[in-house]
Amino acid sequence: MGLKLNESAYKERVQKGIEDDFMRKAVSSAQGRFRTRKKIQEEALGNWEDWRRLGEEIRKHTVENLDYYLQQLSDQVSKRGGNVFFASTAEEANEYIQNVIQKKKAKKVVKSKSMVTEEISLNRALEQIGAEVVESDLGEWILQLDEEPPSHIVAPALHKDREKIRETFAEKRGYTGTDTPEELAAFARSQLRKDFLSADVGITGCNFAIAESGTITLVTNEGNAEMVTALPDTLITVMGMERIVPTWEEMEVLVSLLTRSAVGQKLTSYITAYTGVRSEDEIDGPNEYHLVIVDNGRSNILGTEFQAALHCIRCAACINACPVYRHVGGHAYNSIYPGPIGAVLSPLLGGYDDFKELPYASSLCGACTEACPVKIPLHELLIKHRQIIVEKEKAAPLTEKIGMKGYAKWASSPAAYQLSTKMARLALSPWTNDDTIENGPGPLKEWTNSRNFPAPSKQSFRTWFKEREKRGGAS
Amino acid sequence: MRVSIFITCLCDIFSPHVGKHTVEILERFGCEVDFPELQTCCGQPAYNSGFFKESKEAMKQMMRAFKDSEYVVGPSGSCVGMLKEYPNLFKGDPEWEEEARKLADKSYELTQFLVDVLKIVDVGSTFKGKVTYHPSCHMTRLLGVNEAPITLLKHIDGVELIELPVKEDCCGFGGTFAVKNAAISEEMVTEKSQHVTETKAEYLVGGDMGCLFNIGGKMQREGKKVEVVHIAEILNTIG
Numbered sequence: 001m002g003l004k005l006n007e008s009a010y011k012e013r014v015q016k017g018i019e020d021d022f023m024r025k026a027v028s029s030a031q032g033r034f035r036t037r038k039k040i041q042e043e044a045l046g047n048w049e050d051w052r053r054l055g056e057e058i059r060k061h062t063v064e065n066l067d068y069y070l071q072q073l074s075d076q077v078s079k080r081g082g083n084v085f086f087a088s089t090a091e092e093a094n095e096y097i098q099n100v101i102q103k104k105k106a107k108k109v110v111k112s113k114s115m116v117t118e119e120i121s122l123n124r125a126l127e128q129i130g131a132e133v134v135e136s137d138l139g140e141w142i143l144q145l146d147e148e149p150p151s152h153i154v155a156p157a158l159h160k161d162r163e164k165i166r167e168t169f170a171e172k173r174g175y176t177g178t179d180t181p182e183e184l185a186a187f188a189r190s191q192l193r194k195d196f197l198s199a200d201v202g203i204t205g206c207n208f209a210i211a212e213s214g215t216i217t218l219v220t221n222e223g224n225a226e227m228v229t230a231l232p233d234t235l236i237t238v239m240g241m242e243r244i245v246p247t248w249e250e251m252e253v254l255v256s257l258l259t260r261s262a263v264g265q266k267l268t269s270y271i272t273a274y275t276g277v278r279s280e281d282e283i284d285g286p287n288e289y290h291l292v293i294v295d296n297g298r299s300n301i302l303g304t305e306f307q308a309a310l311h312c313i314r315c316a317a318c319i320n321a322c323p324v325y326r327h328v329g330g331h332a333y334n335s336i337y338p339g340p341i342g343a344v345l346s347p348l349l350g351g352y353d354d355f356k357e358l359p360y361a362s363s364l365c366g367a368c369t370e371a372c373p374v375k376i377p378l379h380e381l382l383i384k385h386r387q388i389i390v391e392k393e394k395a396a397p398l399t400e401k402i403g404m405k406g407y408a409k410w411a412s413s414p415a416a417y418q419l420s421t422k423m424a425r426l427a428l429s430p431w432t433n434d435d436t437i438e439n440g441p442g443p444l445k446e447w448t449n450s451r452n453f454p455a456p457s458k459q460s461f462r463t464w465f466k467e468r469e470k471r472g473g474a475s
Numbered sequence: 476m477r478v479s480i481f482i483t484c485l486c487d488i489f490s491p492h493v494g495k496h497t498v499e500i501l502e503r504f505g506c507e508v509d510f511p512e513l514q515t516c517c518g519q520p521a522y523n524s525g526f527f528k529e530s531k532e533a534m535k536q537m538m539r540a541f542k543d544s545e546y547v548v549g550p551s552g553s554c555v556g557m558l559k560e561y562p563n564l565f566k567g568d569p570e571w572e573e574e575a576r577k578l579a580d581k582s583y584e585l586t587q588f589l590v591d592v593l594k595i596v597d598v599g600s601t602f603k604g605k606v607t608y609h610p611s612c613h614m615t616r617l618l619g620v621n622e623a624p625i626t627l628l629k630h631i632d633g634v635e636l637i638e639l640p641v642k643e644d645c646c647g648f649g650g651t652f653a654v655k656n657a658a659i660s661e662e663m664v665t666e667k668s669q670h671v672t673e674t675k676a677e678y679l680v681g682g683d684m685g686c687l688f689n690i691g692g693k694m695q696r697e698g699k700k701v702e703v704v705h706i707a708e709i710l711n712t713i714g
Contacts, residue, residue: 014658323645327662361656363649363663364523366616386525396525404526410515411533414540417484417515424488436695446657451664451692454489461482461491465498465510 002090002121003350005149005334010357017328023151023159027329030158034320037264038371045260055257056375058250059311062242066302069211069244070293076214080276082289086241090120093294097122097203097236098129100290104234106131106200112218112225113137114205115153115314116240116294118336119349122203134195136224138188145172151330153337154262154316159329192224202232202286206239207314208254209291210273212247216291218272219258221265225272235274235286241293242310254313257373261317297349305384308376309344316341318368318378324361333358340368340378347385352393359385403443421463424456476593478506479541481549481558481582484516485684493684496707497550497585503711504593506546513540517557523650527564534561538574546592547582550707552614553683555584559618584614585707586682590623596630602712603633607676609667609690611683612645624682624706631709637674644670648689664693671701682706 017023042048062069074084087093101109109131111117123133123144135144139157143150145168150156157165162179169175169187177183207219216237218225229235245251259265278285301310319325319339330338335346335355343358359382362368368378390396396404410416431437431444432455440448447453478501486493498508518533537558541547549555559582561575568575589595608628614620628636647653647663667690671679679694679701681687691703 011658014656018658018662323647323663323666324656324659327659327666360652361659363612363645363647363652363656363660365612365645365649367612367643367645370616383523383525386523387527388525390525391527400524404521404524404529407516407521407526408529408532411484411518411521412515412536414513414515414536418512421488438696443654446654447692449657450661450696451689452695453692454688456488457491459491461487461494462510462512464491464495465480466512 003119003336003346004354005331005336008334010334013332013334014328014361017332020329022161022164023329024327026159026161028326030155031320031326034262034264034317038261038317038320039264041260041264041266044266051253051257052373052375054253055313055373056311058245058253059313059374060308062245062250063302063307063310066242066244069246070241072211073209073214073244074291074293076211077276077289077291080214080279080289082214082276082291084291084293086293086295088295090294090296093120093238093292093296094122094125096292097238097290098125100234100236101126101131101201102129104200104288106234108132108134108195108199109201109203110134110136110195110199110228110232111140111202112204112220112228113140113156114203114238115150115336116205117203117238118150119240120238120294120296122238131201134192134199136192136196136228137220138185138222138224141188141192142168145169149331149336151338152316152319153314153339153341154319159331196227196231199228199232201234201236202228203236203238204228206237206243207258208251209237209239209244210246210248210251211244213275215248215273215275217251217255219255219268219270220272221263221269223270226270229272229274229286230284233286234288234290236290236292238292238294241295241298254374258313258315261315261371261373301348306344306348306381309341309348309381311374311376312341312345313374314341315373317371317373318376321367321371322362323365323367324363328361333361340382341376344376344378344381344385352389352395356389356393356395359383359389418462421456421460425458428455476506477545478508478588479544479547480508480510481514481517481541481547481554482510483549483551483554483684485688486550489688490684490705493550493705493707496705496711497548500585500589500598500707500711501548503598504589504595506593509544511540511544515540517554519554519557520650522557522560522564531564534564534575535571538571538578541578541581542574544581546588547578548585548588549582550585550705551683551685552584552611552618552620553685555582555587556613556617558582584618584620584623584682586623586627586710587618587620589710590626596626598627598631598710600710600712601632602709604678605635605637605674605676606678606680606709607637607639607671607674608642608706609639609646609671609679609681609686610642611681611686612643614682615643620682627710628680628706634709637676640670640673642670646686646690648685650685653689660689661693664689668693668697668699672699677702678709679703680706680709
């Protein structure tokens, strides 16, 4: 699977999303809940804009000095008995982890939620060497049972409701209970408990790695990360190379922004923090520890106009605010990273060939930029992608290229422009009925398929103004 | 006070009445209104599509057109928002950087100009009816104009203002988005139309003709009776 989900065409995926009434209802109601709660938390904090500015400053500073903080993190982890591996590609990361598993002769791996392991297709790599992989985040576990990719970076099974989940549990695990959330969660808990206890290796992602102490922090509501990090003998962290903060102080700020922005909570039920291997005075934790830092295209973003995309703290506030996402759902993006941040990030990590449509899957309404707790100018980055597709990739459709050349001539020539204001009504008259166009020509057709378009006015404003002046103005 | 009208290409060609109302309101409050004829389009269709070179041709024309203006006022949050972006786009360009900054600094959206510059909250007009207001995305999020239109509407005699549910959601216009991603745009405008219907308002008011064409065109197609009105028209209705 990896970054890209499958080979289906963009238009087909969009159509499929739009026609999936069930998914749309689930997504729309989840978005509504997330947005309302986020707003309440923003207001409760009082000075949300100051917090956002602080968050942006922290992320900017950290990413600008990424080499320094990665070195510090690496030194600290080594000092605490951990092994650090820098993987330039997904393959390198997977190979390293495969080796660890094989050396340990491990049979069962239990994971907590991690987007970067989805990005590098870690589960598939582990299954290839015969390891059993169990996802312990409830949403991820449901998707694992259904063999589906996540549709959202925080709530991966957002597109399902409890009845669907009950069906999955019944079909895959012989569940006989009702669809009440408590009963479903209790069933998952009882199933997963066995896996936690029998797993040889635990694998987690990373919300924030703290450079000064070599600590990995994880934000969850289920406590599953506690189990993954405390029980297995061997523990592996997989982190994107930018998931780092200088000190605990910055971690506190970013966690505050993350939980409020992601799910509208002041704090999640659990913030798990672990450092290196189990020390002598600790009663749990791993005896062997590995930190895998994944580049996989990220360092190519450094120093470019897209650097701000690396500031992302994966809260999904942009996804929850996005009207396009609401109507098409996460799978339509065909990337492990959907929504506005996915539309920015996927072409950077996976190239324009696979993700060239995504920068256009936005009305540029700016809801994403407004929602982002670290002030990533998401809609502006989408425009930058479009600029690159036009200027560097030369991949704009021919009709658009011709159209835009014509536009430039028209808009830079007052004479041509004025003529068009006089001719527009006549030019569209074959399609005009009662001052309305219901079935327009050319690009207008896409519009008039679903809505009316007005006919150009009999007299342009400029003509009216000129005549008015001739008459002596207002009087 | 000398004010140059920035009519926007949409209003120039499709909705000249919005321009007429804009002129009359400004004159009512003592502005000396002119219309620089060299103006064309703000460049947004090309800019948003990634055709920066082409968009800059339009932008240069606009800077030439408004070179001597004291204030530039337009009946569109989105198009004025585009003018405000010029300094970013011409940064480091020795010929145009200064012009871009000057134009951005003196440009205002109509309601913003009335409230922030002319310091007017009550335009003294009368408009009877149930009204709901759609705050367009570029007006609010890019230009930062949130309160001005609401303040003005609230002071109009006879207006019963009903809040539009989830008003901050985009209507699906997005310029070329409505054509390039017509299927998604249609879903967005359908939802917006439903929200307008829920308010039971007789009039849908907005400050951007692009959005109003989109929502109005959809509601007309659906056979709904809501009348779509640019805010300039309401502000200029007396008695």
